[in-house]
Amino acid sequence: SVRPNGLEDTPQFKIDIDQEKAQALGVSINDINTTLGAAWGGSYVNDFIDRGRVKKVYVMSEAKYRMLPDDIGDWYVRAADGQMVPFSAFSSSRWEYGSPRLERYNGLPSMEILGQAAPGKSTGEAMELMEQLASKLPTGVGYDWTGMSYQERLSGNQAPSLYAISLIVVFLCLAALYESWSIPFSVMLVVPLGVIGALLAATFRGLTNDVY
Incomplete structure (x- = not known):
């Protein structure tokens, strides 16, 4: 809506x-x-x-x-x-x-639009649909995300680098814990299985597939 x-x-x-x-x-x-x-x-x-x-x-x-x-x-x-x-x-x-109230964003006249994803749809899918609709706006009319949507878009672009840094930090912590460079590999190989299990559980139960 x-x-x-x-x-x-x-x-x-x-x-x-x-x-x-x-x-x-x-x-x-x-x-x-x-x-x-x-x-x-x-x-x-x-x-x-x-x-x-x-x-x-x-x-x-x-x-x-x-x-x-x-x-x-x-x-x-x-x-x-x-x-x-x-x-x-x-x-x-x-x-x-x-309108009795003039909204401005970044110094430009604007109108705030609020909404939420439909049941069974993720916020990412809803935002992609909104961007497709916004691309059909007349020339001179643009859009920008604010609030949680802006943070989600910002964090989504940084996800690959954040995952890479997280894996490196976890590997170093496990190496220091077990005092070995080989044992952390066997421990970390279990993570993909856990992720796949979580995704399958969320999919079968119809839960929203996002970090929010």
């Missing part, structure tokens, strides 16, 4: 700023962002002491001036020459649908 980890699209009120018009009117983008932030979310000013308690002061527009989409036409931004410029002179607004 595969499912996206996100929120359903909701109506959003989007304001488009014409930067060329704003610059021609002497209004900076920083002042526009400051005005929008203060009007909708409030802006911290300072602290004051009230009956022995420190309280914060925020400036924010009254609710009646930000209730309707057309109210944005009544907002003003101070230009570089000191004149007040209305928002309607350099902006336009519209409604659209979109």
Whole structure:
């Protein structure tokens, strides 16, 4: 089963700023962002002491001036020459649908997809199928593994070298234990039989064939 980890699209009120018009009117983008932030979310000013308690002061527009989409036409931004410029002179607004939360991965817009392998299938098989589906995505859309899937892919590529190092370490430990270079070979030859038995048992019982 595969499912996206996100929120359903909701109506959003989007304001488009014409930067060329704003610059021609002497209004900076920083002042526009400051005005929008203060009007909708409030802006911290300072602290004051009230009956022995420190309280914060925020400036924010009254609710009646930000209730309707057309109210944005009544907002003003101070230009570089000191004149007040209305928002309607350099902006336009519209409604659209979109996710209320923007996910990013490695600095790029992304969507997290969660899933698990079907019963009787290994995570490796499920990941290979996901990679086949992801290869059919449009140009400019990519994918990357995270979490346990990333660790599984990373460890899977290192499996041959890890097995080789493990065999060498085990052989040296057995050689030191038995003080012989020949006895460890006979001991280690039993390992393949144990591995084959474990694989056969997992296969006949329908268990997942992976290290996780």
